[in-house]
Amino acid sequence: MIKISQPLIYQEEKKAALAVLNSGRLAQGPQVARLEKKFAKLCGTKYAVATCSGTAALHTTLYALGLGPGDEMITTPFSFIATANAILMVGARPVFVDIDPKTFNINPEKIKKAITRQTRAILAVNLYGQPADYKKINKIAKKYKLFVIEDAAQSINASLGGRKSGNLGESSCFSLYATKNITSGEGGLITTHNKNYYKRARLFRNHGQKENIPYQYQDLGFNYRMTEIQAALALEQLKKLNKITKRRQAIAKRYNQAFKKVKGLLVPYQAPDRTHVYHQYTLRITKEFKRSRDGLKKYLEKKGIEVKIYYPKPLHLYPHFQKFGYKKGDFPVAEKASQAVLSIPVHPLLREKEINYIIKTITKI
Numbered sequence: 038m039i040k041i042s043q044p045l046i047y048q049e050e051k052k053a054a055l056a057v058l059n060s061g062r063l064a065q066g067p068q069v070a071r072l073e074k075k076f077a078k079l080c081g082t083k084y085a086v087a088t089c090s091g092t093a094a095l096h097t098t099l100y101a102l103g104l105g106p107g108d109e110m111i112t113t114p115f116s117f118i119a120t121a122n123a124i125l126m127v128g129a130r131p132v133f134v135d136i137d138p139k140t141f142n143i144n145p146e147k148i149k150k151a152i153t154r155q156t157r158a159i160l161a162v163n164l165y166g167q168p169a170d171y172k173k174i175n176k177i178a179k180k181y182k183l184f185v186i187e188d189a190a191q192s193i194n195a196s197l198g199g200r201k202s203g204n205l206g207e208s209s210c211f212s213l214y215a216t217k218n219i220t221s222g223e224g225g226l227i228t229t230h231n232k233n234y235y236k237r238a239r240l241f242r243n244h245g246q247k248e249n250i251p252y253q254y255q256d257l258g259f260n261y262r263m264t265e266i267q268a269a270l271a272l273e274q275l276k277k278l279n280k281i282t283k284r285r286q287a288i289a290k291r292y293n294q295a296f297k298k299v300k301g302l303l304v305p306y307q308a309p310d311r312t313h314v315y316h317q318y319t320l321r322i323t324k325e326f327k328r329s330r331d332g333l334k335k336y337l338e339k340k341g342i343e344v345k346i347y348y349p350k351p352l353h354l355y356p357h358f359q360k361f362g363y364k365k366g367d368f369p370v371a372e373k374a375s376q377a378v379l380s381i382p383v384h385p386l387l388r389e390k391e392i393n394y395i396i397k398t399i400t401k402i
């Protein structure tokens with residue numbers, strides 16, 4: 038079976054993890070601090086805060102920005118559940134806005150209509166590895182005095198107009214989960230320019246405790262700390278990030294060339310001002326294709342190619358969002374996309390033979 042994702046763990050990662058195990062210091066410490074410094078540099082932001090997961094990074098960011106009950110947050114219904122759950126975690130109300138059918142990201146043209154007096158923030162997601170349209174999003178946010186938050190879990194090393202993902206809003210959240218472009222098994226990072234939010238995020242991550250002053254709780258907090266083992270792994274992975282990104286982009290280019298000629302297949306659209314880091318390579322299967330989306334999925338699995346649907350159901354249709362009054366038909370573009378998308382393997386461990394096999398298997402249909 039050709040896997041849809043595989044972590045790239047080499048000798049350097051193993052050595053780094055072992056060195057931490059031998060050091061006697063396992064919980065948050067100097068490795069975490071080093072990672073934060075390197076990560077802020079990568080994104081071009083003043084600060085970075087490491088957490089134990091991307092979900093923890095989202096929750097921490099929303100708390101640090103002071104979002105809570107009574108506030109409305111605009112977001113996309115076409116994402117991983119953690120995006121919208123983070124809004125619920127701080128007690129705010131998620132207000133979904135439909136997506137752009139080409140990029141699968143939130144449609145900025147539809148944001149204005151969703152703004153009310155309670156709206157405080159826009160949480161955009163850079164789905165599959167391509168930044169949302171922050172030029173338009175930031176313009177709206179400025180006019181209505183809203184925070185812009187990037188869910189950058191899938192877009193590490195991507196950019197928009199020369200600015201790195203992580204530096205496109207007030208604060209951004211990354212994930213180092215095992216399937217992400219770089220990984221520490223589990224892990225997350227927050228970036229921001231704002232010293233106040235940075236301080237609040239650091240407190241929230243560690244029970245509201247000021248660092249090096251135990252039992253002085255300044256505020257509510259969690260245990261969202263990253264371990265030294267995770268940080269050591271992430272530091273090694275960061276060194277390989279450019280190589281990993283380039284490889285994903287090169288495989289995507291091969292796929293684009295092969296699949297754009299196939300009737301009924303739409304290859305990923307890349308906006309002219311953005312770089313796409315292809316966390317996923319996602320095809321849209323239209324009615325003109327020989328097989329249905331689900332039929333194609335079954336066929337490729339039978340042929341030994343693991344493929345996945347990201348995401349099979351838009352977020353507004355899950356039970357715990359029903360209390361906000363959402364129903365089928367509210368976001369037709371996202372609903373249609375969830376019926377038509379299929380992601381195929383694009384990770385750097387794919388061999389030439391496997392890439393050719395995937396191309397041949399699909400184009401032959």
Ligand SMILES: *Cc1c(COP(=O)(O)O)cnc(C)c1O
Nearest residue numbers: 090091092117119190212213214
């Ligand atoms: C992976 C992911 C998250 C959550 O990250 P975890 O590290 O798994 O908690 C949030 N949002 C998006 C878009 C993701 O892809």
